[in-house]
Amino acid sequence: MEKEQILEMVKEYAAEHHRQKEYQKGDPIRYAGRVYDEDELCSLVDSALEFWLTAGRFTKEFESGLAEYLGVPYVSAVNSGSSANLLAVAALTSPLLGERRLKKGDEIITVAAAFPTTVAPILQCGAVPVFVDVTIPSYNIDVAGLESALSEKTKAVFLAHSLGNPFDVRTVLRFCREHGIWLIEDNCDALGGVCEIDGVMKKTGTIGDIGTSSFYPAHQMTMGEGGAVYTSDPLLHKAIRSFRDWGRECVCTGGQDNLCGHRFDGQFGTLPKGYDHKYVYSHLGYNLKITDLQAAIGCAQLRKLPTFVEKRREHWDYLRAGLEKSGAAKFLILPEKQKDTDPCWFGFIMTVKPECKRGRNEVVDLVEKNHIQTRNLFAGNILRHPCFEMLAEGRDYRVAGSLEVTDRIMYDSFWVGVYPGLTKEMMDEMIRVITEAVTA
Numbered sequence: 001m002e003k004e005q006i007l008e009m010v011k012e013y014a015a016e017h018h019r020q021k022e023y024q025k026g027d028p029i030r031y032a033g034r035v036y037d038e039d040e041l042c043s044l045v046d047s048a049l050e051f052w053l054t055a056g057r058f059t060k061e062f063e064s065g066l067a068e069y070l071g072v073p074y075v076s077a078v079n080s081g082s083s084a085n086l087l088a089v090a091a092l093t094s095p096l097l098g099e100r101r102l103k104k105g106d107e108i109i110t111v112a113a114a115f116p117t118t119v120a121p122i123l124q125c126g127a128v129p130v131f132v133d134v135t136i137p138s139y140n141i142d143v144a145g146l147e148s149a150l151s152e153k154t155k156a157v158f159l160a161h162s163l164g165n166p167f168d169v170r171t172v173l174r175f176c177r178e179h180g181i182w183l184i185e186d187n188c189d190a191l192g193g194v195c196e197i198d199g200v201m202k203k204t205g206t207i208g209d210i211g212t213s214s215f216y217p218a219h220q221m222t223m224g225e226g227g228a229v230y231t232s233d234p235l236l237h238k239a240i241r242s243f244r245d246w247g248r249e250c251v252c253t254g255g256q257d258n259l260c261g262h263r264f265d266g267q268f269g270t271l272p273k274g275y276d277h278k279y280v281y282s283h284l285g286y287n288l289k290i291t292d293l294q295a296a297i298g299c300a301q302l303r304k305l306p307t308f309v310e311k312r313r314e315h316w317d318y319l320r321a322g323l324e325k326s327g328a329a330k331f332l333i334l335p336e337k338q339k340d341t342d343p344c345w346f347g348f349i350m351t352v353k354p355e356c357k358r359g360r361n362e363v364v365d366l367v368e369k370n371h372i373q374t375r376n377l378f379a380g381n382i383l384r385h386p387c388f389e390m391l392a393e394g395r396d397y398r399v400a401g402s403l404e405v406t407d408r409i410m411y412d413s414f415w416v417g418v419y420p421g422l423t424k425e426m427m428d429e430m431i432r433v434i435t436e437a438v439t440a
C-alpha cells in the first residue's frame with residue numbers, strides 16, 4: 001500500500017469526522033479551540049507513517065518556517081510555552097554571556113497580573129522577580145514604574161504581551177538599552193502581532209533579545225502541546241539549544257555524529273583530551289524537545305497562521321464595536337490597543353465598572369449560564385496564590401510601588417474568546433448576553 005492512498009483515506013475521514021458543526025443557539029461558545037482540517041491530520045499521519053518520532057524533518061521545516069514568518073534567524077521548537085519561558089531565562093544564566101549573565105540573586109522586572117509560568121522561571125533560575133503594577137485598559141506594565149523598580153542587580157525585563165496586546169515596547173526597549181539589560185518577550189498570547197519600532201514594523205516576540213511562543217490549543221496556532229524560543233543573537237541561540245538538549249556542548253542533531261569534525265580531539269573542562277564531544281556538557285540543562293508528530297501538526301498550522309491572525313483581529317473589532325453600540329461600555333471598561341501596533345489578540349478583556357449593579361463574579365456567572373465561556377486574566381495577582389506562601393518579600397521577590405491595579409483586575413476583569421472558530425452568530429450572542437448581564 002502506498003502512503004498517498006492512506007493519506008487520501010485520511011482526507012475522507014477528516015471530512016466525515018472532523019468537520020466543524022454549525023452553531024445552534026444554546027451551543028457552548030468557547031473562549032478558544034483548535035481550528036484545523038484535513039491538512040493537519042494528513043501531516044500528522046505522514047509523520048506517524050515515517051515513524052521518526054523525535055525531532056526530524058518536520059521539526060526542521062517548522063523551525064525554519066516560523067523563523068521566516070517572524071523574520072529572525074534562530075528558532076528552537078520546544079514542548080510547551082512554559083518550557084520556552086524556562087529556557088529563555090535559563091539561557092541568560094549561561095557563562096557564554098560573560099559579565100552580562102544572570103547570576104543568583106540578580107533581579108528581573110516583571111508583572112504580577114501574569115500567567116504563572118512567566119514568573120516561575122525567574123525564581124527557578126535563582127533570580128528575584130521585581131513586580132511592577134499594570135494599567136487598565138492595556139493590562140500591561142505601567143512603564144512609569146520601571147525606573148523605581150531598577151536596582152544595581154537588575155539584569156532583565158520579562159513581560160508577556162497581555163492577551164495579545166503589546167506592552168509599550170518603545171519605552172521598555174529604551175529602558176533596557178539605556179541600562180544594558182536583557183528583554184524577554186513572552187509572546188505566547190501574541191504571535192502575529194506587529195509593533196512600529198524605530199520606524200520599522202516588527203513582529204511581537206522579535207523586539208527584545210528573546211521571544212517565546214506556546215502552541216497549546218488555545219493559542220494562535222497549535223500542535224497540542226508545544227512552544228518555541230526565538231532570538232537573533234547567535235550566543236543566546238547557542239545557550240537556548242544547549243539548555244534545551246540536556247545541556248550539551250555538541251550541536252549534532254539526532255542521527256548526526258560528527259558535524260564539527262572534531263568529535264574526538266577537543267579539550268573541555270578537566271576531561272581527558274579528545275573526550276567524545278557528543279557527551280560534553282557546557283550547561284546543567286533539560287530535555288525540552290518536541291516530537292516530529294507535534295511539529296508535523298505545527299507545519300500545517302503555520303500555513304494557516306496569517307488567516308488565523310486576521311480572523312482574531314476581525315473578531316476583536318466586531319466585539320468591541322458591538323459592545324460599544326449596545327450600551328455595555330457604560331458599565332464595562334473595554335480594551336484598547338497599544339498605539340502604533342496591530343495586535344493579534346488572544347482574548348477580549350473587560351473590567352466591570354463600579355457603576356454596574358453586578359460585580360464581576362455575578363456577571364461571569366450569568367454569561368457562563370448562557371453557555372459563553374469566560375476566563376480571568378490568568379493568576380490575577382500571582383503574589384496572592386498559595387505558591388507564593390513560602391516566599392518572602394524582600395528576600396525572594398520585591399514589589400516596586402503598589403499593585404493596586406493588578407488587584408483590581410483580579411477582582412473586576414474577565415475575558416471571552418476571539419479565536420478563529422467563532423462565527424458572527426456566536427459573537428452576536430456574546431454581545432447580547434454580556435450586555436444583558438451588565439445593564440439589566
Ligand SMILES: Cc1ncc(COP(=O)(O)O)c(C=O)c1O
Binds near residue numbers: 115
Ligand atoms: C502568557 C503565557 N505564557 C506562558 C504560557 C504557557 O504556555 P504552555 O501552556 O504551552 O506551557 C501561557 C499559556 O497559556 C500564557 O498564556
